[in-house]
Amino acid sequence: MSTSRGPSVRQRRLAAELRRLRERRGLTGDEVAERLAWSTAKVSRIENARTGAKIGDVLRLLDVYEIDGGRREDLVSLAHDAARRGWWEEYRDLPSPLADYIALEAEATAIREWGSTVFPGLLQTENYARIVIDGWSDLATLPPQELERRLDVRMRRREVLQRPRPLELSVVLDEAVLQRRIGDRNVMREQLEHLCRMxxxxxxxxxxxxxxxxxxxxxxxxxxxxFSPVHDIVFPDIVHTESLTISHFAEEAVTHMYTLAYQSLAGQALDPADSRRRILEARDAW
Structure with a gap:
């Protein structure tokens, strides 16, 4: 399966900052291209993160924009970070929307999630996740080897919760998720116990x-x-939603509505202590 990879958060931060620096200098893309003997299209591709910026190209751009000192060091450091490959790129058969989401998840500082159907992927056990992923094979007819790779990817994603600077994860779950049977009773009990531990x-x-x-x-x-600022470069919040056929990302103005929605859901939900008791009750019922 041929898949494309969207730009990482690091690449998009760098691209946005390079565009801002050009505009601050009062230069057009054509003028920058002429000074560096590049095509205008190359400048555009770098500024829109449609291509990874090589370190040498970033250095030349910073020369044109007369950036030196600590600011230059920060941007060069960001350029080196942007050139690093993510672990998920080892899985070349991943669908592009999934790879793009994992790239965002890996660099997020905090995630707020409303779950109305299944337990969040980052909180799933291997047995629960296997059944959820197997369900997709009924629709997409994925071969067994690919299903195993998808499961491996889901398990590796959980590492963001226990890395040196762990992701902050806040989840509001519909109570129906606790009662919706995925697998057998043992799978559900194990999943609910795991949820309490997490x-x-x-x-x-x-x-x-x-x-x-x-x-x-x-x-x-x-x-x-x-996402927290990196080298004082801000990256916008992003909302991810999906259906059976569409994985959708939205930024900026739309995220405010979802932020308000999450705050409302969290305000109506049980507090963490009462939620834990409800989870244990559901576990015992299974």
Whole structure:
């Protein structure tokens, strides 16, 4: 399967900053291209992160923009970071939307997730995840080897929660997820016990929205990814939603609506302590 790879967060940060520096100098893309004996298209591709910027090209651009000192060192460091390959690029058969999402997830500082169907991927056990992924094979007819690779990818994604600077994960789960059978009773019990263990991590918060609670926001599952500035370069929040056929990313103005939606859902959900008790009750029921 041939797949394309979208730009990483690091590449997009660098591209946006290079464009900002050009505009601050009052230069057009054509003028920069003429000074460096490049095509205008090359300048555009670098500034739109459609191609990875080589270190040598970044240095030449910084010369044109007269950037030196600490700011230059920061941008060169960012350029080196942007050139690094992510672990997920070892899996060349991953669909592009999935690879793009993992690239964002790997660099996010915080994630806010509303789950109305299944447990979040970062909180799934191997047995639960296997059944969820197997379900997709009924629709996409994936060969067994590819299913195993997808499972391996999902398990590796969980590392963001226990890295040196772990991702901050906050989840609101519809109570129906606790009751929706995926696999057999053992799979569900194991999954719910695992959820409790993960919720004990200082960087993970899990809240349950009871079925009998007042629901003022009726929304399908969504994931809000947030990013801290790197070298004072801000990257916008991104919302990810998906259906059976579409994986969709939205930025900027749209994310504000999802931020408000998450805040409303979290406000109506049980607090973490009561949520833990509800999870254990569901485990015992299974």
């Amino acid at each position: 919720a004990d991590l200082p960087n993970v918060t899990v809240q349950i929205l009871p079925l009998n609670a007042a629901h003022s926001v009726l929304a399908e599952s969504f994931i809000l990814l947030q």
